Amino acid sequence: MAICTGCSLLCEDIEAAEKDGALTHVKNLCRKGHGHFQAAFTERTVPMIDGEQVDLDRAITKAAEILKSAKSPLLYGWSNSTLEAQAVGIELAEKLGATIDDTSSSCQGILMERILSGKLPTCTLDDVRNYADTSIFWGSDPSSSHPRHLSRFSYYPRGEKRQKSYEEERTCIAVDVRKSATANLCPNYYFQVAPSGDAQFMEAILAVLEGKIPRVGDKKKMIGLGSILKKTEWGVIFAGLGMVYSLQEKMDLFEKLLARLNEITTFKVVPMVGHYNMRGFNELLLEKTGFINRVSFKDGKPAHGPEHSVVAAAKTCDAALIIGSDPFSALPFGTARALAKVPLIAIDPRRSLTTDGAKVVIPSALSGLEAGGTGVRMDGVKIKFEPIMKSDLPTDEQILTRIMEAI
Amino acid sequence: MVGAMEIYMLLPKTNCKKCGLDTCMAFAVGLLGREKKIDECTPLIEEKKYEAKLKKLREVMAPLENASETGLIIHPEKCFGCGNCVVACPVNVAAEPTRCGVGLGPQSDKVILKVEDGIVVCGNLEECRRFGPNKTLCNACTATCPSKAIEFV
Amino acid sequence: MATEVEVTVVTMRDIFQDEAGRKSRFSDEYRDQSAQIILDKQDLAKLGAKDGQKLRVLVKNDVGSVVVAAKTSEDNPHPGLAFMYNSPWSNQLVSDAVSESSIPGFKSIKAIVSAAEEKVTQISEIQARIKG
Numbered sequence: 264m265a266i267c268t269g270c271s272l273l274c275e276d277i278e279a280a281e282k283d284g285a286l287t288h289v290k291n292l293c294r295k296g297h298g299h300f301q302a303a304f305t306e307r308t309v310p311m312i313d314g315e316q317v318d319l320d321r322a323i324t325k326a327a328e329i330l331k332s333a334k335s336p337l338l339y340g341w342s343n344s345t346l347e348a349q350a351v352g353i354e355l356a357e358k359l360g361a362t363i364d365d366t367s368s369s370c371q372g373i374l375m376e377r378i379l380s381g382k383l384p385t386c387t388l389d390d391v392r393n394y395a396d397t398s399i400f401w402g403s404d405p406s407s408s409h410p411r412h413l414s415r416f417s418y419y420p421r422g423e424k425r426q427k428s429y430e431e432e433r434t435c436i437a438v439d440v441r442k443s444a445t446a447n448l449c450p451n452y453y454f455q456v457a458p459s460g461d462a463q464f465m466e467a468i469l470a471v472l473e474g475k476i477p478r479v480g481d482k483k484k485m486i487g488l489g490s491i492l493k494k495t496e497w498g499v500i501f502a503g504l505g506m507v508y509s510l511q512e513k514m515d516l517f518e519k520l521l522a523r524l525n526e527i528t529t530f531k532v533v534p535m536v537g538h539y540n541m542r543g544f545n546e547l548l549l550e551k552t553g554f555i556n557r558v559s560f561k562d563g564k565p566a567h568g569p570e571h572s573v574v575a576a577a578k579t580c581d582a583a584l585i586i587g588s589d590p591f592s593a594l595p596f597g598t599a600r601a602l603a604k605v606p607l608i609a610i611d612p613r614r615s616l617t618t619d620g621a622k623v624v625i626p627s628a629l630s631g632l633e634a635g636g637t638g639v640r641m642d643g644v645k646i647k648f649e650p651i652m653k654s655d656l657p658t659d660e661q662i663l664t665r666i667m668e669a670i
Numbered sequence: 671m672v673g674a675m676e677i678y679m680l681l682p683k684t685n686c687k688k689c690g691l692d693t694c695m696a697f698a699v700g701l702l703g704r705e706k707k708i709d710e711c712t713p714l715i716e717e718k719k720y721e722a723k724l725k726k727l728r729e730v731m732a733p734l735e736n737a738s739e740t741g742l743i744i745h746p747e748k749c750f751g752c753g754n755c756v757v758a759c760p761v762n763v764a765a766e767p768t769r770c771g772v773g774l775g776p777q778s779d780k781v782i783l784k785v786e787d788g789i790v791v792c793g794n795l796e797e798c799r800r801f802g803p804n805k806t807l808c809n810a811c812t813a814t815c816p817s818k819a820i821e822f823v
Numbered sequence: 824m825a826t827e828v829e830v831t832v833v834t835m836r837d838i839f840q841d842e843a844g845r846k847s848r849f850s851d852e853y854r855d856q857s858a859q860i861i862l863d864k865q866d867l868a869k870l871g872a873k874d875g876q877k878l879r880v881l882v883k884n885d886v887g888s889v890v891v892a893a894k895t896s897e898d899n900p901h902p903g904l905a906f907m908y909n910s911p912w913s914n915q916l917v918s919d920a921v922s923e924s925s926i927p928g929f930k931s932i933k934a935i936v937s938a939a940e941e942k943v944t945q946i947s948e949i950q951a952r953i954k955g
Contacts, residue, residue, distance in 0.1 A: 291775030293751035297788025298842035406816040410752040420773030597919030
């Protein structure tokens with residue numbers, strides 16, 4: 264069995280075998296995972312300096328030179344690399360006195376912080392399958408982002424205490440600004456919120472739980488939601504970017520809601536992490552520095568703060584190493600523009616807007632397909648994987664180790 | 671999907687009984703249930719005045735031609751490969767309780783629905799609850815599809 | 824002057840667009856799947872789109888602008904609210920001036936929409952703008 268690294272579900276039941284340099288009749292991969300693995304056969308990168316193809320050794324030497332001569336380098340990406348590569352990356356940041364940040368910084372970071380520090384109660388997805396009778400998709404649309412989420416864990420499978428599953432025992436609720444593909448699967452329990460209206464919606468739930476009249480939403484429907492929550496034996500909220508971006512500084516309100524729900528019954532939170540190993544990086548950096556992201560080693564001791572977030576550091580760094588990420592595509596225009604002004608090193612299996620704009624490009628093996636290692640699923644479960652295909656390409660871990668040795 | 675009324679409007683509406691049924695409406699229902707074929711309506715085929723109707727009828731019936739014995743149609747271009755149907759299908763669950771039953775993809779060939787190359791495919795349709803004379807109108811696979819990639823006709 | 828409609832753009836994900844992007848960020852398929860804005864029916868009518876007619880629109884704000892294809896929303900009416908798929912196109916409009924949490928406003932982009940004659944913004948144009 265192979266592991267899919269297409270998203271943070273890290274599905275473990277994939278049957279795939281290489282035949283003549285291609286993957287065909289792959290079993291159990293969803294459309295997203297299938298696209299992820301097929302991507303290995305198009306738009307691959309080659310070692311480059313200033314747009315000219317070079318050999319790998321020269322690209323690595325050049326990368327080391329750039330980082331060594333930089334006063335405040337930024338190391339960014341990480342959520343698509345193995346734990347093993349991330350560990351070398353953190354060591355490299357320490358050695359360089361660099362700033363290190365990952366995609367969680369403009370994504371699930373503020374939620375992950377609360378999960379990893381224990382401020383929000385959490386559980387594994389296997390717990391969800393075995394015990395959950397209420398799953399709330401809040402600002403998340405797993406049908407589109409984590410296609411097998413509902414079939415493997417949160418709605419359709421049978422579990423230890425949920426033998427009658429979705430037919431009789433499980434209720435799904437979608438809270439979103441739009442009727443998403445997931446909301447279509449539970450149309451009677453779809454609650455539409457206004458953009459940036461998640462805090463208000465939380466207040467409304469807290470009100471109905473106290474037997475008060477809610478200020479927003481259809482009153483009857485909100486009271487109905489209140490009674491579903493009260494009757495829940497074991498509930499879980501899958502918090503997505505919709506909720507995180509909308510709450511921002513008001514994350515305390517979410518903590519308050521969970522505390523209140525847990526006075527009544529059991530309620531957990533699982534963060535809907537996108538990339539397959541964002542959580543792995545957050546856990547690793549927390550263990551080494553006490554912070555999950557946005558860390559600077561400039562003064563030796565790890566310092567943390569918004570000034571070390573990728574959005575801020577892009578403007579203050581004088582060189583950057585980007586690994587397994589495409590900030591030119593995924594971050595605000597201004598951040599991409601700022602990064603484009605400094606010498607960039609891009610380590611990526613595939614061509615992207617960022618590799619196109621990089622001074623040095625280093626091709627790497629695609630984890631899961633061409634490279635083995637360990638990833639951490641969205642719920643914190645560690646999953647080891649072996650490569651499906653043979654490849655001569657170096658892994659992220661090997662590349663980073665070689666750069667470090669050359670510094 | 672096309673309905674019996676829409677099909678009826680494209681028939682001669684003469685209730686001539688040449689197809690073996692009493693009314694054109696009954697024939698429309700027969701077509702929809704795939705118990706009858708268009709060619710059995712001989713006036714529609716033979717008489718020139720029905721030419722436009724026949725052409726339109728063949729067009730609306732075309733998607734049904736691809737339907738399986740149980741009326742199952744898969745639209746691969748809409749499928750997410752999410753496996754909701756694989757896990758919800760009662761026949762799949764009975765065939766592989768320790769896999770489909772708990773959310774994993776099947777290993778054997780005994781199942782009806784499985785995901786291959788990112789898209790759902792079907793087999794063993796004689797096992798489907800909609801198959802044969804004693805069929806029940808099970809809709810586990812269509813009701814759990816997020817993108818209407820599966821339907822029954 | 825052409826009619827302008829003020830909108831808040833919320834970005835979202837789509838499995839087909841994601842799949843196209845994984846295969847190639849430089850393909851026509853990825854451009855066609857990404858360079859879209861989903862507008863409320865009434866908002867689209869204000870811009871002059873007749874039923875079934877394809878319309879290209881300019882979406883602009885203080886950060887930047889893109890020309891994308893306009894699509895009608897199939898959801899309940901939501902005037903003033905628009906949706907785009909998370910992509911280099913939507914990120915042309917996202918400000919890097921951030922609040923205390925330092926998270927860019929990916930899902931609350933204020934912008935102005937008007938009908939456009941120009942072609943849809945190409946990925947090469949976006950790359951050129953980033954390069955400056």
